[in-house]
Amino acid sequence: MKNILLKNGENIIVRCLQKDDAGLLANYLTALSVESKSRFGPHPFDRSTVEQICKRIDDDDIIRYVALHNDNIISYMLVKHGLIEWDAIRLGEEQQFFDYGCTATFAPSVLDAWQNSGLGTAMFQVILDDLRRKKYKQVLLWGGVQAGNKRAVHFYEKHGFKRIGSFWHDGKDNHDMVLDL
Numbered sequence: 001m002k003n004i005l006l007k008n009g010e011n012i013i014v015r016c017l018q019k020d021d022a023g024l025l026a027n028y029l030t031a032l033s034v035e036s037k038s039r040f041g042p043h044p045f046d047r048s049t050v051e052q053i054c055k056r057i058d059d060d061d062i063i064r065y066v067a068l069h070n071d072n073i074i075s076y077m078l079v080k081h082g083l084i085e086w087d088a089i090r091l092g093e094e095q096q097f098f099d100y101g102c103t104a105t106f107a108p109s110v111l112d113a114w115q116n117s118g119l120g121t122a123m124f125q126v127i128l129d130d131l132r133r134k135k136y137k138q139v140l141l142w143g144g145v146q147a148g149n150k151r152a153v154h155f156y157e158k159h160g161f162k163r164i165g166s167f168w169h170d171g172k173d174n175h176d177m178v179l180d181l
């Protein structure tokens with residue numbers, strides 16, 4: 001567990017999702033705007049999926065970081081060991097191969113009212129420290145990033161991610177990006 005101080009003076013707790021967090025996570029996912037949901041979709045957001053995730057948290061190959069303010073989740077970020085299958089196939093077709101042993105796949109989200117507050121950056125610093133300590137060498141984006149998601153593209157570039165390809169999905173242009181640690 002880590003305490004972070006945002007530039008607006010708010011104190012936030014960052015920790016991993018726990019078994020008894022299903023209610024809090026369901027509230028968070030329900031509160032995300034339609035726009036944010038259209039950009040962040042690593043899994044279905046219905047209550048039974050969230051309950052299964054929390055129940056099986058000890059056997060997960062995904063570390064799920066949450067940020068809390070006044071006991072509510074205000075950010076949820078996933079770090080999966082290796083690659084998701086969809087990304088591995090698409091990147092493989094482009095002759096881009098990654099070592100599962102030292103690659104992580106990243107999917108971030110911040111509650112709309114907290115976007116642009118520096119929370120995403122502060123949480124990513126916590127995550128980067130963990131990834132480096134665990135000897136990961138590369139971080140990929142989970143399903144890429146929509147090219148039109150300017151804030152997210154800026155966020156990734158600011159943190160050193162580089163574009164390694166583009167693909168068309170659901171009528172939208174997307175970028176694959178990678179960060180070398």
Ligand SMILES: CC(C)(COP(=O)(O)OP(=O)(O)OC[C@H]1O[C@@H](n2cnc3c(N)ncnc32)[C@H](O)[C@@H]1OP(=O)(O)O)[C@@H](O)C(=O)NCCC(=O)NCCS
Pocket residue numbers: 036039040108109110111114115116117118119120121122141144145146149150151152154155158
């Ligand atoms: C992407 C996301 C995780 C970033 O978290 P955040 O807390 O908003 O990020 P930060 O406040 O740390 O940084 C945002 C940066 O984007 C910049 N930004 C904001 N709007 C922007 C825009 N329209 N175009 C370019 N940059 C923009 C901010 O100025 C800031 O950059 P700076 O630190 O250089 O000033 C968050 O906005 C989010 O959850 N978005 C919706 C879901 C999503 O898109 N997830 C990613 C899917 S690939």
